[in-house]
Amino acid sequence: MREHLSLHQLELFRAVVDHGSYVETAKELMITQPALSLQVKSLQNFLSTTLFERKGNHLYLTDTGRITYEFAQDILALEQKLVTTVEELMQNDQGNLAIGSNRPFGRYFLPHIIAQYMGVLEQIHISVVYKDTETIYNQVLNKILDVGVVTSDETVPLPSGLRATMLRHDHWCLVYSSQSPWAHQLEINKHLFQSVPLISAVTHSTHWKLIQQILRNLGISDEDYTIRLRMEDLESIKIVVLEGLGMAFLPYTSVRHELANGQLFEFSFPELRHPPLDCVIVTQNNLELRPTVQRFVDFLLASFPRTD
Template identity: 30%
Template sequence: MDQHLEVFVKVVEKENFSKAAEELHMTQPAVSQYIRTLEESIGTRLLERSNKYVRLNKAGEIVYHHAKEILALYTKMQSLVDDLTNKASGSIAIGASYTFGEYILPHIIARMQEQYPLISPSIKIQNTKEIIELVKMHQLDIGIIEGFINEDMLNSEVVSEDRMVIVASPRHRLLTMKRENRISDLEEERWILREEGSGTREAAENLFRKYDFTPKKIMEFGSTQLIKESVEAGLGISLLSRWAIEKELTNGYIGMIPVEGLPFKRNFSILTHSPYQTKALKTFIETLRYYLAEQAI
């Protein structure tokens, strides 16, 4: 039945029997037969068909949602069995929030590929909230997020500390002051922040609560790179991870505003759904831990 679910998922995602058949290296009649057999097994139609489209009906939406989870679990089961006799190999679905995913994860993946070339990672970068949901649905083998969560469904472990600082254009007046600024000195500044659901946005809000501070002007952007470019251009100030700004600091594109009580610290955590880990996933986690430990020295 897993192959029937695989064919069904492919038809749904391609929205077309012919395109699904081509990707699965099957004939279109064979794909149609798989779908008919699945619908007979479930006891109802799952797809609405016409000459122009293939769409899910309500029953199809339920089956599609669970089919994705079942296929992910089947793949994990097969990998665990293979691990009993084989070296670290196979696929890993890795998800990470933006700061970790864009500025740290590429170095970890490069090191792992050098040592374990038979491991095939796929990467998804989303905000923290979305990564948590994908791990819950078994769409990711592991998620790396900013902060720490208490989720009964997930295993969560802090793996590193992240230092966050307030940055501004190198021409900003507060960078020329010889004393440390108080957070209240920044009340009139325009703050450029990430969107709701982002770990970086959550860190900024935690900072504001800690110092009982509310910025009067906030702009919201959905990209850390866009925030850095805007800060460099003098549009405003922001709270960003040191990991994300190393190149800009080195080249003098932005500067850190000295503020009492900073850097503001948060954690990076890894999330998994199953207590059983494939050899490939264990290898990735080991590589991640070694890399972060080296950077902390």
């Protein structure tokens, strides 16, 4: 009967490749070099191939060695995924979940969704941080966060190791108070921005980066507008606009009630085309997610069924 592949041998082989040396690998793993060499030789015998070739003092992978290394990476990753998944299922609680989000979704939807989700899975442990989109991408990629729920930003490309799943559509409105002295100006153009001050987000935020892109698309340069006040929170910006201090770009979701009851009005975009504001779920680009992560992603998608 043919012997089975040894995961331990794959681990040692991968370590030699990563360190580029039997000597360094043996020191790192605190085993003898002859024992390490014997394990790699056994793997070569099992596969009936040569994995390394030596040129001077350097080790190089053969063609079959490169293929073996790629498979070793995948096999060992699956082993770790199996262990983690079984541990999750065997624990008394429902696991841990680290979520990253930015506004507006994090301000207007995420708390309510988490409350509902924890009502279903009472023993799950959830932590939430609010960051800009680029930071959340990096933290999901580096496994600091399990999942991100962020505003899709065309100025920040999605890293190749991540997957983005569309969650919901929204759009930007340029709003002003019904008490404002400039309420008679209805169209968005340079004259409007030269006449009416902007209330906007702080400069390091995703919100402000998106507003800058909208302004560029409208042909509005930096010299054409004045920022009267910068604030970090969407709700604070809305309150200041309601007081009549200026106009602001805000997501429709955040101002829909005030638009409906006449507290706020909006200027008309050219050709009545509101700039889109899409929200995506960001996860590791793996074939399968941990059960805890997958359950939350499924819950999010069920909370915002697609209509398009």
